[in-house]
Amino acid sequence: MAETKKIATRESFGLALCELAKDHPEIVVLDADLAAATKTEIFKKAYPERFFDCGIAESNMIGIAAGLATCGKVPFAASFAMFATGRAYEQVRNSVGYPHLNVKIAGSHAGISVGEDGATHQCCEDLALMRTIPGMVVLNPADHYEMTAAVKAAYEYNGPVYIRLGRLAIESFNDPDNYQFEIGKAITLKEGNDVTVIATGLVVNESLKAVKELEAQGINARLINMHTIKPIDKDIIIKAAQETGRIITVEEHSIIGGLGEAVAAVTSEYCPVPVNRIGIEDVYGHSGPAVGLLEEFGLDANGIKKKIETILK
Amino acid sequence: MNNQELLELKKTACKVRIQTIEGVFNAKSGHPGGSLSAADIMTYLYFKEMKVDPENPKDPNRDRFVLSKGHCAPALYGALAIKGYFSTEEIKSLRHIGAMLQGHPDMKNTPGIDMSSGSLGQGISAACGMALAAKYDGSDYRVYAMLGDGECEEGQVWEAAMFASHYKLDNLCAIVDFNGLQIDGHVNEVAGLEPLDKKFEGFGFEVIKIDGNNFEEIEAAFEKAKTVKGKPTVIIASTVKGKGVSYMENQVGWHGKAPNADEYKIAIDELNAQLKALEA
Numbered sequence: 001m002a003e004t005k006k007i008a009t010r011e012s013f014g015l016a017l018c019e020l021a022k023d024h025p026e027i028v029v030l031d032a033d034l035a036a037a038t039k040t041e042i043f044k045k046a047y048p049e050r051f052f053d054c055g056i057a058e059s060n061m062i063g064i065a066a067g068l069a070t071c072g073k074v075p076f077a078a079s080f081a082m083f084a085t086g087r088a089y090e091q092v093r094n095s096v097g098y099p100h101l102n103v104k105i106a107g108s109h110a111g112i113s114v115g116e117d118g119a120t121h122q123c124c125e126d127l128a129l130m131r132t133i134p135g136m137v138v139l140n141p142a143d144h145y146e147m148t149a150a151v152k153a154a155y156e157y158n159g160p161v162y163i164r165l166g167r168l169a170i171e172s173f174n175d176p177d178n179y180q181f182e183i184g185k186a187i188t189l190k191e192g193n194d195v196t197v198i199a200t201g202l203v204v205n206e207s208l209k210a211v212k213e214l215e216a217q218g219i220n221a222r223l224i225n226m227h228t229i230k231p232i233d234k235d236i237i238i239k240a241a242q243e244t245g246r247i248i249t250v251e252e253h254s255i256i257g258g259l260g261e262a263v264a265a266v267t268s269e270y271c272p273v274p275v276n277r278i279g280i281e282d283v284y285g286h287s288g289p290a291v292g293l294l295e296e297f298g299l300d301a302n303g304i305k306k307k308i309e310t311i312l313k
Numbered sequence: 314m315n316n317q318e319l320l321e322l323k324k325t326a327c328k329v330r331i332q333t334i335e336g337v338f339n340a341k342s343g344h345p346g347g348s349l350s351a352a353d354i355m356t357y358l359y360f361k362e363m364k365v366d367p368e369n370p371k372d373p374n375r376d377r378f379v380l381s382k383g384h385c386a387p388a389l390y391g392a393l394a395i396k397g398y399f400s401t402e403e404i405k406s407l408r409h410i411g412a413m414l415q416g417h418p419d420m421k422n423t424p425g426i427d428m429s430s431g432s433l434g435q436g437i438s439a440a441c442g443m444a445l446a447a448k449y450d451g452s453d454y455r456v457y458a459m460l461g462d463g464e465c466e467e468g469q470v471w472e473a474a475m476f477a478s479h480y481k482l483d484n485l486c487a488i489v490d491f492n493g494l495q496i497d498g499h500v501n502e503v504a505g506l507e508p509l510d511k512k513f514e515g516f517g518f519e520v521i522k523i524d525g526n527n528f529e530e531i532e533a534a535f536e537k538a539k540t541v542k543g544k545p546t547v548i549i550a551s552t553v554k555g556k557g558v559s560y561m562e563n564q565v566g567w568h569g570k571a572p573n574a575d576e577y578k579i580a581i582d583e584l585n586a587q588l589k590a591l592e593a
Contacts (some may be wrong), residue, residue: 027369049449050449052445052480054476055475055476055479057436057474057475057476059435059438059472060438060441060469060472060473060475060476061470062438063435063436063437063438063439063441063442063473064439064441064442064473064476065437065442066428066438066442067428067438067439067440067441067442067443067444067445067446068429068442068443068449069442069444070377070420070428070439070442070443070446071373071443071446071447071450072373072446073446073449077441081437090432091435091469093437093440093552094429094431094432094435095428095429095432095438096421096434099421099428099429100419100421100430139428153333174414202440207573230353239473
């Protein structure tokens with residue numbers, strides 16, 4: 001079962017890349033002077049001839065990746081989520097998305113759990129930006145095992161993929177022996193019929209703790225891990241809406257444009273039910289330790305539990 | 314090149330210009346000025362310089378061309394059609410709904426297009442990625458990227474330039490179509506581009522300056538570029554915007570405007586007369 005050792009999904013990403021690269025010489029890795037932070041340095045050490053530092057020039061890096069992809073390479077281009085998806089948004093849209101090139105973009109240090117660096121580096125808009133691009137797959141793995149599987153799935157998918165990576169070391173909760181990842185197929189972590197909680201990324205495990213505590217209070221919540229933001233798993237959302245009548249989404253991301261709105265778009269079209277969005281409420285983050293910030297913004301287990309209780313009152 | 318080759322290139326360039334006017338006129342929009350200025354270099358690339366085969370447009374060992382100044386697609390489409398990648402009939406539906414030929418190059422649907430481009434500054438980065446792939450694979454294909462002079466105001470061009478020089482991409486040859494005009498006026502009045510050669514030198518490029526509407530100079534430049542080792546080359550090609558159509562030459566107003574029926578007739582008549590003179 002899940003081990004207790006904490007590991008950040010950025011590190012899981014670096015390790016997974018190395019493992020994949022053994023059998024796939026067409027995999028190359030690009031970074032923009034953040035290899036030590038995005039953990040592509042793990043790959044760089046193992047395969048120095050397949051690692052290309054682009055310097056602090058993310059826009060160019062995305063173009064380099066596009067050019068490599070036209071020549072049959074499978075580039076993984078990594079930077080902080082803020083720069084990979086924000087600074088280089090238009091390069092991702094026009095040089096990667098429009099020609100549907102086989103480029104994988106990894107955005108590390110996403111969300112407020114960046115911590116001390118503060119608002120300029122706490123990207124809470126990456127999922128929103130990336131899901132607007134036609135044909136872009138958007139993945140937000142929640143723990144080590146899910147990230148490992150997601151990197152492999154991203155490689156196996158022929159087309160552009162965005163993968164969100166976190167800085168903060170977190171517990172793994174998935175069972176490595178039975179875990180299966182499929183792009184666009186969400187995972188029900190707990191059954192329940194009073195309400196459905198749909199979470200993504202770092203806050204999935206926090207939501208899991210929250211719904212377990214709520215169960216002790218007689219609230220039987222269903223919990224879904226939406227690791228793929230796009231294409232979103234419509235079927236599981238519609239079923240949840242029909243069976244539980246209310247959905248609460250949880251994300252370490254702006255409530256504008258992220259998981260919450262993606263879920264609400266499905267329910268409003270196919271099965272209108274109330275959808276409450278828990279996330280970053282149209283504000284910037286600020287400096288502080290990651291764990292403290294998650295608590296302050298109500299995205300730890302206790303905060304999520306309290307918000308669910310308030311919503312259900 | 315011998316006189317016969319030179320004559321053939323001049324005739325082909327004239328045909329590329331005719332296709333450019335056909336495309337823009339039928340589209341009722343587009344960018345004739347920069348297409349006409351670049352037509353000679355594009356003609357040289359596709360009919361003399363590059364190892365490409367219209368029967369096998371995806372050959373992994375082919376030379377690549379990225380039109381970083383993607384708005385000048387009409388000239389590129391003309392060159393590709395005449396080369397045999399697709400019928401010249403396609404050019405009449407340029408920019409129409411359902412047409413293969415988009416306002417800016419689309420690699421997914423147009424044979425011969427090596428990279429989708431049009432958002433300025435981005436094509437040169439992709440070209441660097443292609444050149445890097447050739448180095449990584451030990452392949453000997455070359456990569457050509459054409460930039461506009463105004464395009465060099467984009468910061469990404471210089472990010473790419475730094476990258477090309479850092480990775481010693483001597484298989485990359487950039488060309489700046491220096492026609493001196495951009496939408497808001499002369500490049501040096503809009504944003505102060507010069508000295509462009511010094512800028513590229515400072516970024517580690519071999520710089521070659523030529524008259525970009527002169528085939529002998531174009532040939533000499535591309536031949537020299539192939540001998541440069543350990544660094545990328547840029548050819549700064551002085552050209553005449555609107556070249557070949559009298560009323561469009563050096564007129565900023567013809568950057569992004571289609572001729573009306575009368576203007577179209579004048580342009581086609583002039584170009585046909587030039588072609589006839591070459592064939593005589």
